[in-house]
Amino acid sequence: MVSQLKKGCRSVEEFRCLNRIEEGTYGVVYRAKDKKNDEIVALKRLKMEKEKEGFPITSLREINTLLKAQHPNIVTVREIVVGSNMDKIYIVMDYVEHDLKSLMEVMKSPFSIGETKTLLKQLLRAVNHLHDNWILHRDLKTSNLLFSHKGILKVGDFGLAREYGSPLRQYTPIVVTLWYRAPELLLGCKQYSTAIDMWSVGCIFAEFLTMKPLWPGKSEIDELNRIFKDLGTPNEKIWPGVSELPGMKKCSFTEYPYNTIRNRFGTYLSDLGSDLLNRFLAYSPSRRITAEEGLNHTYFSESPLKVNNQLENMSVLLNPHLVARLTLD
Missing domain, CATH: 1.10.510.10 (Transferase(Phosphotransferase) domain 1)
Known part of the structure; x- marks a missing residue:
């Protein structure tokens, strides 16, 4: 698995980390910028330390599941990238505010x-x-x-x-x-x-x-x-x-x-x-x-109906200072 990743994946060095978003049981999520095109993405660093053989089965399962589960209402996986020493694996996803x-x-x-x-x-x-x-x-x-x-x-x-x-x-x-x-x-x-x-x-x-x-x-x-x-x-x-x-x-x-x-x-x-x-x-x-x-x-089907397929005017419900802070590069 690791050798396949090394051959086919970009390096995390091609991204600039902007800030840490959260840390969960199975990894840390960063907001980052792709140096190639300046796009803002979410980088999830998968936790590796718990597996004797290097690549954690929970992380492999998460990658496989996300790749199978692509849908407009499911977070989009763009690619998998690796650390410079192959000691870290990252999932690159669309950044959602x-x-x-x-x-x-x-x-x-x-x-x-x-x-x-x-x-x-x-x-x-x-x-x-x-x-x-x-x-x-x-x-x-x-x-x-x-x-x-x-x-x-x-x-x-x-x-x-x-x-x-x-x-x-x-x-x-x-x-x-x-x-x-x-x-x-x-x-x-x-x-x-x-x-x-x-x-x-x-x-x-x-x-x-x-x-x-x-x-x-x-x-x-x-x-x-x-x-x-x-x-x-x-x-x-x-x-x-x-x-x-x-x-x-x-x-x-x-x-x-x-x-x-x-x-x-x-x-x-x-x-x-x-x-x-x-x-x-x-x-x-x-x-x-x-x-x-x-x-x-x-x-x-009964009134009131759903407002539309999305909620495009949600920002009016939010503190404008928060919106500004969340959208800063």
Whole structure:
């Protein structure tokens, strides 16, 4: 792998780093300028130190997944570049100005329902494309949703993404950031599929409406208790097989009446909107709505309609000084 990279890749020396954007579990992201054409790009330096044989399997998986997953609403990979001593590998991606978490923290006013529909539809298109290509993202959250000045949402950070197949294999349940983690994962299920991403989409949908995380748990047990308080404590009737999950066998939970989440969203959502949110947050993975079904849900057909395919006037919602700072070269 390394010898192939050495033959076919440009050097990172052909880019000038401008500033560090973020550091995640699987790498550091920089804003950089391509010296060849002065274009601004994002450079993700992949972490190498954990692998005995040099090239980390998680990084190889991320590169492979991103190359397979190209879509207008998924971050675009331009090329792979290498450090001068072949000791560092970088993914070169289109630079996108904002992530939605940071953007929402500084917005002057919340998204309108039309804007929420536009964002949600873009997210569903990306997730539908991933699932059509047998890819689980496994870490959907607002900080991993990039947002351009042209109003285009792009799903990023594929460090936890995995290809899946039929029959389903067993995977680690310790994936997805806690606040967006599906109940089957919280309860220790190791055989899971696309439904875990759809639960995350539901949490993000709710966050678009209120500008706050839906269930900001402090631990797995706290997260489950927050979910159960809003959706009711699950049982075999509404979630066949739940009593056999490791977490249900180990812990006892308070009994809450079934599903009172509408009380939290009555001022934000119509009947159709509430129906869509509940379908994203269905307990049973087999009953949870798919991305394709979500795209076709009648919520998107009722007034107010989505504003357009993008949100081209989002800058009016932002602090102008922040916009200026983010666009400085």
